[in-house]
Amino acid sequence: MNPIIGVIGLGNMGRNMAATLVGKGFSVIGFDLSDTARQQAEKQGIVPANHLDDIARQCSVVILxxxxxxxxxxxxxxxxxxIKQLTSGTIVIDTTTSIPEMSRKIANAFAPQGIEFIDAPVSGGPAGAAAGTMSMVIGGKLDTYHLVLPILEAMSSVRVHVGDVGAGNIAKIANNMLAAAHLITTSEALTLAEKAGVDPSKVLEAINAGSGRSGASQAMFPTWVMNKAYDSGFTMGLMRKDVGLAKALAQNLELNLPMTMKTAELWQQSAAVLPDSDDFCCIAQCTNPSLFAKETK
Structure with a gap:
């Protein structure tokens, strides 16, 4: 299977995913409303499309x-x-962190026209998209998943088919709720260490050797927090959106999940001091500005 692939959305994630596919021999056409994004994509070997119908006319697989x-x-x-432009047999892969209800709505609308839809939200940030080392959690028909597996393998290092359409979104919402909570709990743990007179960087090393480790302690803090780089490419606004999705899902299911609710509350409260445009790892600054605040030049 070597289709022409369309990528809609050429931001940090979409453009890097498209460039990774180009680097692995796929023909990729990209569309974005932004002229600048299309120009940047063209420099990375992606054929720019000026209109959405350019994608629909030429591509048998479309990535959102x-x-x-x-x-x-x-x-x-x-x-x-x-829905008004794609032909029967086209497969749409949605890598957006969306909601299960939306994915199911779109899949049901596409089905009578013979268009397949899978939700495949990703983890790993722009760097993972550029390196092809993302993780993907996937919801959709197993047969459809296998049809596009060569494309998914080119884009990612880990793939988990979770279930039917919408299941990928649920898994991603759960994952990001944990990541959001772990950023806060890790910053609190290091604040506790600092105030007790122990080097936080040494305590972080100890945590990563013990049972308290997480993606936040193993990757986010060493890469973007302790060095005060704050340049992961994922924003506070996007993480606020994701924890809001977790809160809404819990409420819709009438679940009593106090940690989820508290995590969502803390991320929302942080908007008073951290704008949506800040890197999402900046949440650590709310716990201990003296330790984690980005240095001004």
Missing amino acids: SLPKAEHVEAVCLGDNGL
């Missing part, structure tokens, strides 16, 4: 990399959306 569920709905089901 968009900010929110409402953007996915507009692109797929809007007045000039993909």
Whole structure:
């Protein structure tokens, strides 16, 4: 299977995913509303499309990399959306962190036209997208998953098929809720160590050798927090959106999940001091500004 692949959404994630596919021999056409994004994509070997119908006309596999569920709905089901342009047999892979209800709505709308849809949200940030080392959690028909597996393998190092359409979104929401909580709990643990007179960097090393380690302690703090780089490519606004999705899902299911609710509350409260445009690892600064605040030049 060597189709022409369309990528819709050429931000940090979508553009790097597209460039990774180009580097592995795939033909990729990219579309974004931003002229600048299309120009940057062209420099990375991605053929720029000026209109959505350019993607629909030429591509048998379409990858979406968009900010929110409402953007996915507009692109797929809007007045000039993909549903009116794609042909039978096309497969749409949505890498957006969306909501299960939206994925199911789109899949059900596509089905009568013979268009397949899978939700495949990703972890690993822009660096992982550029290196092809992302993790993907995937919801959709198993047969459809196997059809696009060579493409997914080129984009990622780990793939988990979770279940039917929507299951990938649920897994990603759960994952990001944990990541959001672990950023806060790790910063609190290191604050505790500092105030007790122990070097936080040594305590972080000890945590990563023990049972308290997490993705936050093993990757996020060493890479973006302790060195005060704060340049992961994932924003506070996006993580606030994701923890909001976890809170909404818990409420819709009428679950009593106090840690989820508290995590969402803390991320929302942080908006008073950290704008949406800040790197998501900046949440550590709310616990201990003296230890984690980015140095001004």
